[in-house]
Amino acid sequence: AQFRRARAAELCVDLGYEVAPDDRVDTIVARVAAGDVDVLLTALPGGEAIVEAARARSTRPPVIAIVDPPADTAFERADTAGADLFVVRPLARDAMAAALRGAAQLRIVRDRLRAVEGAEAALRERLLRYGESDSVTGFQHIDFFQKLLVIELKRARRYGYPLAVVLVAIDPYPEEPSPAVARQLRTRVATAISACIREIDIPVDFADDRFLVFLPYTPLDGAERVGRRIAKVVASYGKVADGDREHRMSVSVGIAALKPGRPVSFARLIRDAKAAVRAAQLKGGGQVVVRR
DSSP states (O other), X not given: OHHHHHHHHHHHHHTTOOOOOOOOHHHHXXXXXXXXXXXXXEEETTOHHHHHHXXXXXXXXXXXXXXXXXXXXXXXXXXXXXXXXXXXXXXXXXXXXXXXXXHHHHHHHHHHHHHSOSHHHHHHHHHHHHOOBOTXXXXXXXXXXXXXXXXXXXXHHHHTOOEEEXXXXXXXXXXXXXXXXXXXXXXXXXXXXXXXXXXXXXXXXXXXXXXXXXXXXXXXXXXXXXXXXXXXXXXXXXEEEETTEEEEOOEEEEEEEOOTTSOOOHHHHHHHHHHHHHHHHHTTSSOEEEOO
């Protein structure tokens, strides 16, 4: 354990970060409460109490979990423990650098959100900083975020961290809902998406009946779990009354991710997600399909 801590500290120092190693939960929690910690790294298993204590703080720092192989279950283990990001042993410099950059971005986002008082003020701040958002869902429009997504794709390829997208399509109803109920249905789907994703994930309005969720630092299996959670939450809403009619809510979900050895292409990633959604709809809707 001592060797592992030393290796993580060595990489952080080599990347230009100041490190204060400590394995005492009470001391770490006190430093988090005092605002002395910018990013918290902890090992899993063994660091669950530290993660839980950090998450209990309103001003919690981003948490990076250091987990054992295999890599294909690392996301699930880190997510279950409540960590924001993860790196897999044996620790590599590029992987640690990518995780620390992601943590720094998350820290900035959280600091900005805390600086805004109230939901209405938060929405105004988003409009001023980022541009126009959808009046029903509050999500940003795909046109605005496309350049950001392309940049993130290139960074993911350069630094080797996983990246995926989830495309959520509202399944068509036997009868067209009224405009007021249609807005209500879209709002409920947006609420389900927001409840199932992390702060570093980016949900955007893709079309009238579709939403795209951009998942940095997330492998394909992790994105699939997110997609299935979204579909399950939407299905739990059941039927929505519309005069003398009812509309049962369901979504078709398509999952796609960067593929090793293929050129970086935002268009290809979206095409893969669209193809997965079409496959889900052909199965009758309410399905999750992964484009492998």
